[in-house]
Amino acid sequence: MARLFHVPLSPYCRKVRLSLAEKKIECELVEERYWEQDPDFLRRNPAGKVPVLKLDTQTMAESAAICEYLEEAYPEPSLMPKGAEARYEVRRLVSWFDDKFHHEVTSKLLYERVNKKVQGSGYPDSKNVKAGAKAIKYHLDYMAWLLDHRRWLAGDQMTLADFAAAAHLSCLDYISDVDWNRSEAVKDWYAKIKSRPAFRSILADQVPGFPPPPHYADLDF
Template identity: 40%
Template sequence: MRILYHSAFCPFSRKIAFGLKEKKLDFEHQWETVGKPSSRLLSLNPWGELPVLVDQHLVCVNHYVSSEYLEDAYPNPVLMGEGNAYRIEVRRLVSWFDKIFYQDVFWKLFYEKILKCQLHHKAPDTRILKSGYALLQEHMEQVEQLTETHHFLAGKYFSWADITGAAHLSCIDYIGDIHWKLFPSAKEWYCKIKSRPAFRPFLNQILSGVEPALHYSQLDF
């Protein structure tokens, strides 16, 4: 039995769910609420962080451990690319999204606009939003540069870089904060990702009380 404890609009959760689907590994969904971990989740991870992947008797706490485990335990299909140089680039991009993009953009936009209200009943700070929008522009310019010359983010192979990037960007896209017309190559790449069967279920997920951007579920927008 394989179980994933996760939340629909946690980018780290999306990353592992997407990876599991790409590797065609069946799993049971155990839905959690961000900031309100269940007793079962706390018994597996006392910090209450998401996601937690349980595979038989093995418990993988957090997204980094889970993705590395999946690549080691289930090497087909390969999602790290071929060769040391490619794998280094994949890990660089994964780290960029999981650390820098998350702090610069997800935390300043999605958390500030959505989660802050839902969890703490507080209004967003306009100064933080302004900073988040500016940083989103900078990050999207980098994505645009990558996709102008690469079929996928790290190069010719679909990888954990694309999985991770799409997991983060899709959360921001849900609230309509990405101006895709300014980034045509990035948009073309994202359309390819949205069209993958493993990604499509995410496009049907709805955040309670928050309507998605009109184009969010469209494969070609």
Template identity: 45%
Template sequence: MATLYHHWLSPAARFVRVLVMEKRLDVTLRLEKEWERRQAFLALNPAGEVPVLVMDDGSAYSGALAIAEYLEDTIAEPALMPENPDGRYEVRRLLGWFHTKLGTEVTRLIVSEKLFKRFLGMGEPDSDSVRCAAQNLKTHLRYIGHLASRRHYLAGPVFTMADAAAAAHISVADYFGDIAWDAWPDAKDWYMRVKSRRSIRALLADRIPGLVPPPHYGDPDF
């Protein structure tokens, strides 16, 4: 069985977890605390970052987007990329938006300030960074709502990697109770749709010891 090295609130790892569930690839999840810099893990990925997917034959694949392409190339069904070039372009554009822009402006700040500083004894969260992440999050929720109001899913009529990427990041922010969902009805409707999927529900079952999410976190009908 393949092994996926991940961390609870790594959006990149969450993204790949959704993809392997959608592709129905049996994997064993292995929690990897990246900050420990284990030599055995560095041998798999010198960058020292999750996710890392190790296949049955020992081949190791790192980098969330590279793993996504590998899975799409090797497991044809169900397809998570459109067949036509314009559709594939749109999914790739949104992958860049969520993993780069949303990740830089929101989730990296949230995880650094609200998780790592707390559990690694790095001091109190920086209030300016937290406020910045909260303000940026509004922009991204507005954009998700804009897309969702025009399409059933973010890149078109069916669930794609774009939805997996957005859900991976949004679920991290939601774990900390940072989203006032009633203010974002279109984004909420989209998130309710993706939360009903088995692949997303598996993510939402995770709990970090000593850090409890809000009551609505795992509820698809919130």
């Protein structure tokens, strides 16, 4: 069985969890307090970050590289389209959410509201929280625009781009920081994503001191 060292409200860990679950790869979840820089964990990943996946004889770090490996080693069901242009678009959007969205939204809301308290590293910075609350509106509008032209974010089939976006939004939804009324298209897209069996373990996550809102695990909102 695979073993994933993770934290529950990490979008990068959730993206890997979704990929594993969609491909029906059984995985043991091991919660890792990576900020404590435990020597055993640093031996697994000297970068000191999660996720870290142990699969067969491999120990792998970096969520993008892990997901690419899973796609190559376990090609069915596929989370990448076949054509070069379509695959580029998936990778572009994965980078959009894991880089731009993370920097402008996730780090400003989730990390300020939750991570600082969990890690004992101070109090939320109100300027960052306000900036994140403003930026998420722009990103939701961009997603709405994409979904007006496509069935899924990157095209006509569900891909890793949808999982990357859902990983970030599900973390933010856990702390009620997503206005689902802003776009019916985005809300319907997320309802489809979180209704998938791959999402079940994520919707069961609990972070001590941070209970999720009632709608979090409600498949119909």
